[in-house]
Amino acid sequence: FRKSQRESRIKSWQGEAGEKRREKVFTLEFGKKISAANMSRESHAKSAIEESFARHLETIGLQVERSKWFNFEKKTWCADVWLPVHRTIVEFDGTYWHGLDRDSDYTYDQVTNMTNDLVKNSLAKEKNLNLIRIKEGIDISSIKTYEDLIESAYHVVLNGIIVKEGSVRLNDDTTPIFT
Numbered sequence: 385f386r387k388s389q390r391e392s393r394i395k396s397w398q399g400e401a402g403e404k405r406r407e408k409v410f411t412l413e414f415g416k417k418i419s420a421a422n423m424s425r426e427s428h429a430k431s432a433i434e435e436s437f438a439r440h441l442e443t444i445g446l447q448v449e450r451s452k453w454f455n456f457e458k459k460t461w462c463a464d465v466w467l468p469v470h471r472t473i474v475e476f477d478g479t480y481w482h483g484l485d486r487d488s489d490y491t492y493d494q495v496t497n498m499t500n501d502l503v504k505n506s507l508a509k510e511k512n513l514n515l516i517r518i519k520e521g522i523d524i525s526s527i528k529t530y531e532d533l534i535e536s537a538y539h540v541v542l543n544g545i546i547v548k549e550g551s552v553r554l555n556d557d558t559t560p561i562f563t
Contacts, residue, residue, distance in 0.1 A: 433520060434476045438465050440524045441474070441533070456507055470530055472514035475504070479520045484538075502551065505541060512544035 397405060435450075442448045452466030452473075465474035479485040482501060483494040490498070501517070508515035517539035527533050534540055539550030 431478070433478075434464050437476050437518070437524055440527065441465060441467070444528055446470075446530060446533075456511065459503055459507060461504055461507070467530070470514060472516055472530075473504075473508060474516045474518065474533070475501075476518050477501070477520060484519055505539065505546075505551065508541045509544050509546065513541070514543065515539070515541040517550055 396402065438448050438450050446467055447469050449466040449468060450464070452463045454461050454463060454473075463473040464476045466472070467474060477484060481494065481497050483490050483498050505515065505517075507513075516533060516537045518533075518536060519538045522536050524536075527536055534542075534548075537548060537550070540546070540548035
């Protein structure tokens with residue numbers, strides 16, 4: 385019985401019917417509620433590489449808060465690192481999960497993450513925050529100062545102004561798809 389129930393549940397989320405069901409269930413309001421629940425439980429998954437990156441920032445003398453939650457009107461978001469002295473959010477983006485290793489054939493998860501990145505970039509601009517996006521694979525040992533951190537980033541927003549545009553482009557085009 386359990387096996388047939390499980391198979392029935394899995395089947396109900398597949399195909400066109402599953403897509404329609406996901407659209408009804410996974411709304412922006414639902415996402416905000418889930419994020420708020422995770423924030424109240426202080427729940428956030430951290431990868432080993434994100435943790436290593438945060439430790440490195442501490443060793444160079446930066447005050448670091450890991451997994452800092454922000455509850456904005458449009459989105460509740462857990463930043464990888466918050467540098468309170470510099471009012472800077474630092475996101476350490478995996479090349480695969482954020483679609484940084486390709487210019488076509490994106491997976492559903494990559495498109496979702498890229499969309500979330502655009503929303504976060506927009507919020508940082510709107511709230512006059514500093515946002516630094518670091519791409520996985522850089523040599524973090526070369527980062528010795530806050531200025532080095534900015535220099536090594538692929539996308540930077542300072543005081544609400546984009547100073548380094550790293551949004552998704554196709555075929556090495558100079559204009560991002562979305563801004």
